Amino acid sequence: MNVLITGASAGFGKALAERLVAKGHRVIGCARRIEKLNALAENLGELFLPVVMDVSDTASIPQIIADLPDDFKEIDVLVNNAGLALGTEPAQKTNLDDWMRMVDTNIKGLIALTHAVLPAMVARDSGYIINLGSIAGNWPYYGGNVYGGTKAFVKQFSLNLRADLVGTQVRVTNLEPGSVAGTEFSNVRYHGDDNKAAEVYDCFKNMTGDDIGDILLWLIESPAHINVNRLEVMPVAQTYNGLTIAKQDK
Template structure:
């Protein structure tokens, strides 16, 4: 099985690539950082194909897919994993550049890769698209504004893909993780402030990138006649918060 993973150089993508190769699959690992992809290829061998891809450069994606080597050209599974959060400021103080970058990566990039890969899956009547969303797409929180909105798009896009693909054997899942440590997510969100990023995970047992890699592998190797529409996962220490009320002094 050939699996194309965006954002494969770190975090969930790297963890999944390692598990897939160990289980006998081949991986097309896509990311912006060639040095990290090459380091992973040195470890995983010929079953891992490093491909430089910036999903926010949507115009480049069709040619990248077309130029894949013959033995990797058939994409059996697409894991749309590339994505990022930037900033935790309230909307009125947020950076418009951050908003646009999240939109370009989390929405436009995901759409462009899906658009390039999906027709061949439908033509073969076989394939699987897994979109990595977030609980932020369902549950708003302070400072989540545009990040949460992009993940709400990913959730609804996944459900609408399922509706469009009725009558085919192409599967679609939206995986919606909660708090996960051991990735670059919070370091990116806080623009490289490692101290702030570390505090996000203080005081409780959170999930790890390896946990999400295991879940993704389980999805990919699940029976082909089963479609898991949405899968929301959190650490036990995380749950839903009550509605917030700003009380005024009487």
């Protein structure tokens, strides 16, 4: 099996790549940082193909897919994992460039890569697309603004793909994690402020990138006649809360 993973240099993508190679699958590991990809390739060997890809550069994606070596060219599973959140300010105080970068990566990059890979899956009547959504696409929260909006798009796009693929054997899943520690997610969100990033995960038992890697592997290895449309997962310590009311003084 050939599995293409974006954002493969760290976090969920790296954890999944390690698990897949251990099972004997070929992995096309895509990310922007070649040094991290090469380090991973040294550990994983010839079953791991490092590919430099910035998904926000959508014009480059078709050629990257066309240039894959013959052994890796047929993509059985696409894991659209690359994505990011930037900032936690309320909408009226955010940086517009942060908003645009999230849209370029989380939405435009994901749909461009899907568009490049999906026709061959349909032609073979076999394949699996797993999109990394978020609980932020389901539940609004302070500072979530455009990040939550991008993940809501990913959820609906995934469901609409399922509708379009009726009659084929191509599967689509939207995986929607909650809080996950031990990845670069919050470090990126807080623009490199490691102290703020660490505070997000203080004082509770969190999920890890390895947990999500295990879930992704389970999805990929699930029976081909079963489709998990959406899968929302949280640590036990995280749950829904009451609706906020801003009360005024009497």
